Amino acid sequence: MMINDNILPPKLILLDAVGTLFGVRESVGDIYSKIAQKWGVNVCPKTLNQAFYKSFSAATPMAFPGADMAEIPQLELAWWRDIAAESFKAVGVFQEFSDFPKFFDHLYQEFATAEPWVVYPDVIPTLTKWRNCGIELGVLSNFDSRLYPVLEVLDLGGFFSTVTISTEVGAAKPDPKIFAVALEKYDFQPGEVLHIGDSLTADYEGAKSAGIAGVLVERDTPSTPDKASYSTLAEIEFNCDR
Structure with a gap:
C-alpha cells in the first residue's frame, strides 16, 4: 500500500522505538x-x-x-x-x-541488553529500502538512555542519524517540544517530515500537534481504521522515482 503515489517521499522519517521497531520477546x-x-x-x-x-x-x-x-x-x-x-x-x-x-x-x-527484545521482521528490510531511497531516518522515543545500547545490540543503530529521547529533552510525546527538538537536528521543514509510531495519542496525535504528518503502525488488531494505520512498516511505501 502506498501512502500517496502523487507526492514525493518525506525527506525525514522519525520512528518510535518500542512497539514500532522492536518489542518485548515475551511479555x-x-x-x-x-x-x-x-x-x-x-x-x-x-x-x-x-x-x-x-x-x-x-x-x-x-x-x-x-x-x-x-x-x-x-x-x-x-x-x-x-x-x-x-x-x-x-x-x-x-x-x-x-x-x-x-x-x-x-x-x-x-533491558539494556538484546535478551528481552525482538526486532520485528519487517523492520530491517524496510529501513534499508527507505535509506536507499534517500530518506533520512531518526528515532524519536519516550524511552530512556538505555535505548542507545539497545539499538546497537539489535543492529539498528547504523540506520539512524539521530536519536531523541524524552528523558534528555525534558518532555515526552505527545508534547510538541520533543518533536521540535528532534527537528532542530535537521534542516527540514515540518511538512517534509513523517513520524511513525504505535500510539494514537503519543505518536499520531503528537505529530499532528507539532505540524508533522503521522502514521500509525498497529502490529496487533488495528483499532483506528479512520486513521493512517498499517500493520507493518513494510506496508508503508513511497514512490522514490518521482
Missing part, C-alpha cells in the same frame, strides 16, 4: 517473573504483566524538565523502579524481596 510479566524467581520470589507472569501495565499507565511521563544531564540516568532508574515496585506490591509479593533495590538493578540492566 514484561514473563521477564519480571523469571528474574524474580532467581531471587526466590514466585509470581504469576500474566497477573504481574497486568499489574505492570496498570502501573505504567498511571505513571507520570518519563521526562525530567530542568534536570542536569548527569542526573538523568539515576532519575530514569528511579522512575522505572517505582513502577516495578508498584507492580510487585499490586500482586502481593513485594515484601518477599530481601533487597528490592538490588533486585531491580539486575532487572533494569537486563
Whole structure:
C-alpha cells in the first residue's frame, strides 16, 4: 500500500522505538517473573504483566524538565523502579524481596541488553529500502538512555542519524517540544517530515500537534481504521522515482 503515489517521499522519517521497531520477546510479566524467581520470589507472569501495565499507565511521563544531564540516568532508574515496585506490591509479593533495590538493578540492566527484545521482521528490510531511497531516518522515543545500547545490540543503530529521547529533552510525546527538538537536528521543514509510531495519542496525535504528518503502525488488531494505520512498516511505501 502506498501512502500517496502523487507526492514525493518525506525527506525525514522519525520512528518510535518500542512497539514500532522492536518489542518485548515475551511479555514484561514473563521477564519480571523469571528474574524474580532467581531471587526466590514466585509470581504469576500474566497477573504481574497486568499489574505492570496498570502501573505504567498511571505513571507520570518519563521526562525530567530542568534536570542536569548527569542526573538523568539515576532519575530514569528511579522512575522505572517505582513502577516495578508498584507492580510487585499490586500482586502481593513485594515484601518477599530481601533487597528490592538490588533486585531491580539486575532487572533494569537486563533491558539494556538484546535478551528481552525482538526486532520485528519487517523492520530491517524496510529501513534499508527507505535509506536507499534517500530518506533520512531518526528515532524519536519516550524511552530512556538505555535505548542507545539497545539499538546497537539489535543492529539498528547504523540506520539512524539521530536519536531523541524524552528523558534528555525534558518532555515526552505527545508534547510538541520533543518533536521540535528532534527537528532542530535537521534542516527540514515540518511538512517534509513523517513520524511513525504505535500510539494514537503519543505518536499520531503528537505529530499532528507539532505540524508533522503521522502514521500509525498497529502490529496487533488495528483499532483506528479512520486513521493512517498499517500493520507493518513494510506496508508503508513511497514512490522514490518521482
